[in-house]
Amino acid sequence: MRGGVGLLAAALLAAGGGGCAHGVATLPPDVVSRLDETPGAYVTGATAGLGKGAVLNRTDFIWGLDFSPRQRRVAYTRLGSRSYFLTLWALETPPRKLGDPAINPYEFDVEGVAFSPDGSLVATAGRDGAVRLFDAATGEPRGVRATEEPLSVVAFHPEGKWLVAGGVKGLLTVLAVPDLAYVSEERGHEGPVSGVVFSPDGTLYSGGWDKHVRAWTTQVQSLSPQEARVRFERRGGSAIVVGALNGKTPVGFTLDARVPQVVITREAATQAGIDLSQLKDTVDVPGALGTTQARVARGQSLRFKSLEVRDVDVAVCDACVPQGFQGVLGAPFSDKVDVAFDEQTLEARLALKGGAQAGAAVVDTLVLARRSDFTFPAHVSDVTVDARGARLGVGLSEQKPERDRAVYERERKGVEEPRGDFNAGAVVDAATGKVLHKWPVHRGVVSTAAISPDGRSLVSGGWDKQVHLFTEGHEAARGSYGFDWSVRRVRFSPDGRRVGVAAWTPQVASSSGESDPSAVLLDVGYVDGATVVPPGAPVAP
Known part of the structure; x- marks a missing residue:
């Protein structure tokens, strides 16, 4: 070959x-x-x-490369024998290697790499769907965020507070820096996003295999998020969405408004920081084998991208969750959230009923709006x-x-x-x-x-x-x-x-x-x- x-x-x-x-x-x-x-x-x-x-x-095979805007450094992603690595160099005479941290297993290509505007961080975006941050001087990991589709490219906003990752299915995802919290998204292209870059005034340019370059204006809005679009899949007649419980572990939920509780497994509860030994209240949860008395954790939170559903009582019961799932979003969830499915994009739109909840956090959100669309006769x-x-x-x-x-x-x-x-x-x-x-x-x-x-x-x-x-x-x-x-x-x-x-x-x-x-x-x-x-x-x- x-x-x-x-x-x-x-x-x-x-x-x-x-x-x-x-x-x-x-x-x-x-x-x-x-x-x-x-x-x-x-x-x-x-x-x-x-x-x-x-x-x-x-x-090695070298995939992506970027220069630091101010400090004289360069970074590239390379394919090693068992994983991808991020290699950092100081542009001295001769160049001096600063770090070589592992990124992800070799099965998942890593093409996206970018320095932050101040040169202190390097971001990578890989086919495993994750954005990762590293210290640009040492290579030490600084954070990771899994997104909903494989990623190909990444770029920092000029202010350094956000970055945009482009996916192989056309999604542009905005994440906050440095915590990599989800901010917003736009379906920018049909098929792979091959390039994302910000101009000094904050305009984002994205290119794709769909033969388009699109320009996006960016605007910071202070919002209490009231809706989110999340990927879903069908399994055995059930729709599955992934949400974060208490801002920690991702949980694969099936939606079933017939169940009178929101239910999670013991493993999911433990990973979310719920101390099962401290739970005193119980509720009755019907299941395939009859009604089970389950302990309940009061006042928990569920997060789907930027949408947070607060004050949710969660029952903990392994027998009440269908095999292959980690939780069930039952009637209390349906009472608070409208869910609409787009079978073409395989996205579920979640919207809070009655608008934002009292006490919901107001966050600065970088919003993308399409400004212009340039079409070319080639990819x-x-x-x-x-x-x-x-x-x-x-x-x-x-x-x-x-x-x-x-x-x-x-x-x-x-x-x-x-x-x-x-x-x-x-x-x-x-x-x-x-x-x-x-x-x-x-x-x-x-x-x-x-x-x-x-x-x-x-x-x-x-x-x-x-x-x-x-x-x-x-x-x-x-x-x-x-x-x-x-x-x-x-x-x-x-x-x-x-x-x-x-x-x-x-x-x-x-x-x-x-x-x-x-x-x-x-x-x-x-x-x-x-x-x-x-x-x-x-x-x-």
């Missing part, structure tokens, strides 16, 4: 990294000094090429935004960017994919969706594209194993770099001096287990006249 070592990649391996199709002009010392002395500043100008950088990994594989929020970098692929058996067979046989007008990286106007520049040079899937901080240049990568750098006004690539297998992600550093690449590497027989470069930092060269833009300063497009 994995190919051999390419000549260019082998040469780069021996040289310690770096491959460039053109000569690269280094930045003048005064430009470098200004960038070093001004956090948040970035270089602007026409690029001259990609130069030799640092190789951070030559052993969107990636979305990034420049420092001004004026231009987007969009990866476009005429072939769905889905790795299946047919793709692997073509790679194994060395079949070369064709070029296409929309197998391209593109610079797109963020206000109108107009394609300003497009470079259709890749063969087959273009899996990623990143715009430079000044919005003038674009770097793209694809399954043709190539990374290309472009600048407006030039049809040909300003620099190129070859890998020995698929390129997964490319990103410009916030100051514009580097390009980070995440790629897969073949497994080759070696005493060290090392193969071709898969996590690489490339230096970006600029022609004479490159200047520094201070943070927040306007720059002409």
Whole structure:
């Protein structure tokens, strides 16, 4: 399934990294000094090429990659032998590894990775449906939240108080930072969300395999949540929803208004912090084998995403809960909450009867509202935004960017994919969706594209194993770099001096287990006249 070592990649391996199709002009010392002395500043100008950088990994499949906005750090997700890992580096000379914590088992891909705006946290989003937070300086875990569908991408809001995770079924989920509490959601796309990114003004851009890039305005509203949409499944004629008991353990409930109590198992009660030995009151609960006298815990709470149902009396009885479930939402729940099922989306809408309950907490909620919708003649594989929020970098692929058996067979046989007008990286106007520049040079899937901080240049990568750098006004690539297998992600550093690449590497027989470069930092060269833009300063497009 994995190919051999390419000549260019082998040469780069021996040289310690770096491959460039053109000569690269280094930045003048005064430009470098200004960038070093001004956090948040970035270089602007026409690029001259990609130069030799640092190789951070030559052993693993690298999936996602991101740079810290201020501190000079980079993070990537890698597939180890038994699990995925988050690897953190300080961009010193040479780079210094900061941490390498495990994320989740190898069965669940982890493509989403993003730094918080202040650089103190790193978030990951994986196919196990979980968002995880890590300390960016040490790699220590800082929190985890399970969502309702597998996740592909993640991005922090500019204020750092929220993040958005995109799912493989199109859901955009907003979580609070740092506790990762559920905030809000929107069904943003049909099928996988391939990119989410915030502009400095808080506008969210999301891209998907449904060939759309959508812009979302964000507004903070102080609300007492009165409804929620939660996933449900049908099992044996019963509908099952998952809710948190007392804000702790998730419980799989079946809904049955015929049961006169809300009932949970002993195990669920213990995990929710209920001390069974202290329960004195009892209630009668009918079941398949007759009526059972069950102990009752008064005044508990149930949470379904942001919706909290308070002051619920819960009976604890294993025999009263159908096999395969952890609880039953009986008549007391139905008296307080209306439930409507959408069989098409498999979502249940829960709404409090009579509005918010007395004493319900008022929370700051980041709400997404669709502003505009840009449609393209190809699948969107990636979305990034420049420092001004004026231009987007969009990866476009005429072939769905889905790795299946047919793709692997073509790679194994060395079949070369064709070029296409929309197998391209593109610079797109963020206000109108107009394609300003497009470079259709890749063969087959273009899996990623990143715009430079000044919005003038674009770097793209694809399954043709190539990374290309472009600048407006030039049809040909300003620099190129070859890998020995698929390129997964490319990103410009916030100051514009580097390009980070995440790629897969073949497994080759070696005493060290090392193969071709898969996590690489490339230096970006600029022609004479490159200047520094201070943070927040306007720059002409």
